[in-house]
Amino acid sequence: MENPSRAEAFPVGLRVLVVDDDPTWMKILEKMLRKCSYEVTTCGLATVALSLLRGRRDKFDIVISDVNMPDMDGFELLEQVGLEMDLPVIMMSVNGETSRVMKGVQHGACDYLLKPIRMKELRNIWQHVYRKKMHELKEVEDHDISEDIQMSRSFSEDFDDRQGCLGKRKDLDSKETSDQECNDTAAVKKSRVVWSVDLHQKFVNAVKEIGFDKVGPKKILDLMNIPGLTRENVGSHLQKYRLYLSRLQKQHEERSSVKNIQPDFNPTGPRANFQNSATMNQISASGRYVPITQNFQAYNRTPAIFANNVKSTVALRLKDQMGTISSVETSTPKQEPWSNGIPLTSCVQRSKHDHEPNSSLEDCSHLPLTGQIHQTTTSQSLPPTSIISVACNPEQKTASTRTKPALNSTVVLPVICTSDSVSVQVERGSVDSQGFGVKHETDGSKIWMSPLREPRAKNEKDFVSLPEESPLSSLQNIGCFENIGLNSMDIFQHTGSTSLTGFHSNWYDGLEFNGDYSFDPVEYQVTDDCLFV
Amino acid sequence: MDYSNLQRKAAYLRKSLFDQGYLDEQFDQLEELQDEVNPNFVEEVVTLFFKDSSRLLNNIDQALEKSPNDFRKLDTYMHQLQGSTSSIGAFRVKRECTLFREYCDKENIEGCVKSFQKVKREHAVLRQKLEAYFQLLRQTGPVERATRASN
Numbered sequence: 001m002e003n004p005s006r007a008e009a010f011p012v013g014l015r016v017l018v019v020d021d022d023p024t025w026m027k028i029l030e031k032m033l034r035k036c037s038y039e040v041t042t043c044g045l046a047t048v049a050l051s052l053l054r055g056r057r058d059k060f061d062i063v064i065s066d067v068n069m070p071d072m073d074g075f076e077l078l079e080q081v082g083l084e085m086d087l088p089v090i091m092m093s094v095n096g097e098t099s100r101v102m103k104g105v106q107h108g109a110c111d112y113l114l115k116p117i118r119m120k121e122l123r124n125i126w127q128h129v130y131r132k133k134m135h136e137l138k139e140v141e142d143h144d145i146s147e148d149i150q151m152s153r154s155f156s157e158d159f160d161d162r163q164g165c166l167g168k169r170k171d172l173d174s175k176e177t178s179d180q181e182c183n184d185t186a187a188v189k190k191s192r193v194v195w196s197v198d199l200h201q202k203f204v205n206a207v208k209e210i211g212f213d214k215v216g217p218k219k220i221l222d223l224m225n226i227p228g229l230t231r232e233n234v235g236s237h238l239q240k241y242r243l244y245l246s247r248l249q250k251q252h253e254e255r256s257s258v259k260n261i262q263p264d265f266n267p268t269g270p271r272a273n274f275q276n277s278a279t280m281n282q283i284s285a286s287g288r289y290v291p292i293t294q295n296f297q298a299y300n301r302t303p304a305i306f307a308n309n310v311k312s313t314v315a316l317r318l319k320d321q322m323g324t325i326s327s328v329e330t331s332t333p334k335q336e337p338w339s340n341g342i343p344l345t346s347c348v349q350r351s352k353h354d355h356e357p358n359s360s361l362e363d364c365s366h367l368p369l370t371g372q373i374h375q376t377t378t379s380q381s382l383p384p385t386s387i388i389s390v391a392c393n394p395e396q397k398t399a400s401t402r403t404k405p406a407l408n409s410t411v412v413l414p415v416i417c418t419s420d421s422v423s424v425q426v427e428r429g430s431v432d433s434q435g436f437g438v439k440h441e442t443d444g445s446k447i448w449m450s451p452l453r454e455p456r457a458k459n460e461k462d463f464v465s466l467p468e469e470s471p472l473s474s475l476q477n478i479g480c481f482e483n484i485g486l487n488s489m490d491i492f493q494h495t496g497s498t499s500l501t502g503f504h505s506n507w508y509d510g511l512e513f514n515g516d517y518s519f520d521p522v523e524y525q526v527t528d529d530c531l532f533v
Numbered sequence: 534m535d536y537s538n539l540q541r542k543a544a545y546l547r548k549s550l551f552d553q554g555y556l557d558e559q560f561d562q563l564e565e566l567q568d569e570v571n572p573n574f575v576e577e578v579v580t581l582f583f584k585d586s587s588r589l590l591n592n593i594d595q596a597l598e599k600s601p602n603d604f605r606k607l608d609t610y611m612h613q614l615q616g617s618t619s620s621i622g623a624f625r626v627k628r629e630c631t632l633f634r635e636y637c638d639k640e641n642i643e644g645c646v647k648s649f650q651k652v653k654r655e656h657a658v659l660r661q662k663l664e665a666y667f668q669l670l671r672q673t674g675p676v677e678r679a680t681r682a683s684n
Contacts, residue, residue, distance in 0.1 A: 022613070024582045024620040031566045031574060068612065094616040116559040116619045119566070 011126030014038045019049040019065035019077065020092070025115065029064070032119040046072035053085050060087060061129045064113075064122075067093040067100065075107045079247070082108040083240055088128040092117060106243065139230050195237060202226065203237060536673060543669035550666065555659050559622030576667045582621045583660055589614040590653060597649065601642050608637040614652075626655045 016038045020026045026042050033040045041060070043049040046069040053060060063081050067074035078089045091104040096114040104112040110128040113121055195203070206223035207215050217235035224234070550556045560575075567574040593610045600606060611633050618627040629652040636644030 022617050022620065023585050024578060024617055027578055027581055028563065028566070028620055031571060035566065035568075066616075068616070094612070094619050115616060116562070116622065118562060 011129070012037045014126050014129060015041070015059060015061045016125070017041050017043060017049060017052065017060045017063045019043045019046055019063065019069065019074075021045065021066065021068075021070050025066070029117070029122070032117070032122050035119065036123045045069065046074065046077040050077065050080060053081060053087070057085065060085075062088045062090065062125060064090045064092060064125070067091050067095070067104070075103060078104070078107045078109055079243070086132075088132050090125060090128065108240075108243070135232075139232055142230055142232075199224075199226065199229075200237075203234070203241075207238070207241070539669055539673040543666065543673050546662070546666050546669060550662060554624050555662060557622040557624040559619065561622075563621060576670075579621055579663055579667070582617060582623070586614055586617050586626075586656065589617065590656065593649060597646060601645075604637045604640050604645075607645060608634055611637065611652075623656075623659055626652060626659055629655050 014036075016033050018026065018029050018033065018040060020029065020042075021044050023044070026044065030040050030042050041052070043052060046065065049063070049065070050072075053063070065074050065077055069077065074091060074093075078091060081087055081089050088110040089108065090111045090113060091109040092113045092115055093100060094115040101112045110131075111125070202224045203220060206220045209223060210216075210219050215238065217231045217238055220238065221229060221231050221234045551560075563575045563578055571577070589610060593607060593614070596603065596607050596610060611630050615627055615630040615634070618624075618630060629648060633645060633648040633652055636642075636648050
């Protein structure tokens, strides 16, 4: 929103994305919105809409979508847009039942319109955009982050008054002036807090420590101790997290298939039985991580593994469509080597928070099928080489992504799953099942891969040793993308799908190639020498 | 004059469509949207509606034939059609759609089949009437708002 002419005549030129599969309604809505002097982009598929939003970040101010879309549930789209792009979303439907409307609101819709829609209803949608900006501005003001000045400038003359207050920058007296901090701040160009991998990790840790049942924004905020972060930021993030978890649980309950996969290795340690758990259970506060275990086809598994030390996250950098792979990093505080034998398909599972014992991981997909499929194949080979492959499904276009993390490196593989199943296979090499996992965010649409196990190389091969220190330290770079409403955490998305057999990942276009990365993705070649997580 | 006769006819037809419940106020909305940028907006939308709804009707026909027990599917299709009918204010068609869905809820296949016949019939009738209406309009120009039936 840097267009000065728009600022003058707000809401003229409001950029609206309309998503509806009904061509008649689409035509009507487009006409109505144009008559309101808005800039309209139409889209007939939710998946396309999502990729549009991702590909052209900051190109839209508001999204209007029908609830019933053929390729994706409108509510899921709603969630994802809210999470990733933090745009206001309005739902539409011919169905006006209270339960539906409620669901819409629960999923974050800022309004729910009933069809037939009148033009006057559309005329007023700008208020949602305005309200959001106001809210963000307030947050910013509270914390003296001055980047939002440009936002406020572009917004309305009224904000000029506030700019004076925002001019001063408060000294950050905390030692936490890490990259993460800078990233967060820098990323708050639009005065949105970017929940980087690091930040989210801290958040999750804090929640874990407090105990999910007793958690509250203030407590989390205090524990996290991040200067510049507001209670509101944490509060809204927590809300999303909760939504995510509850959605997982619901989806899990609807799911029927759970397959247990027996990995070939014998995990040592308490987590040994993860592969046998057919249901997600006992995810303790830390159980948000989903282990990616070999042959993990049952997404319903929540390995007890997660139970504890999941402190690290693995973000797998997936190969994007072009097939470039970014580094895969995993870090984990605890190393519990397992014997290797990496089975073939690891499914990304989402563990659910322990107070929701049956979350299902399956939602690894759900991102729009943009055709980014990363195929990963893991063959059970010898420990040393681990290749992580993430297989995405529906269309069988797979770009093989093999990552070969260097020894002692952290593998971060952010994966956005778009379709039904997510599986991460580790090829060759041993993957410590504990080291690899998927941590999912509360939003319900994110999955974090967190290392649940440690790679163990039989022949002293390269292993990714998970550093004990700050789990996400190596990931932090991945986290923040400027100008992206997208949190790095958000890249993991999953939709409810019953089996995580394929990992549909959708690498955000902007993400991988985003020059804003503060760190260079490491290209791992797929070779036999792969070590993995 | 012929011209004003035609105009009167068009106005009358329009009014009867409203009076008899074929159309509701949504149709008014469409007319309001019509402007110099889109001078044939209403007709375009209506054409689009019939094209799309025919496809949906076909889907339902097939579903009734091939998988008549899949009420969920039937309901989904009909829900789509219903949403579509609301776009142009096809009131009677929409009403029949609702009835159909009620039969679906009760898993009453016979009711569904019968109801569907009604849906198709209303759909066909509306199509005919609107075609006649637009034809008149082409000959006369848009009908005066003042003659619009108030709903």
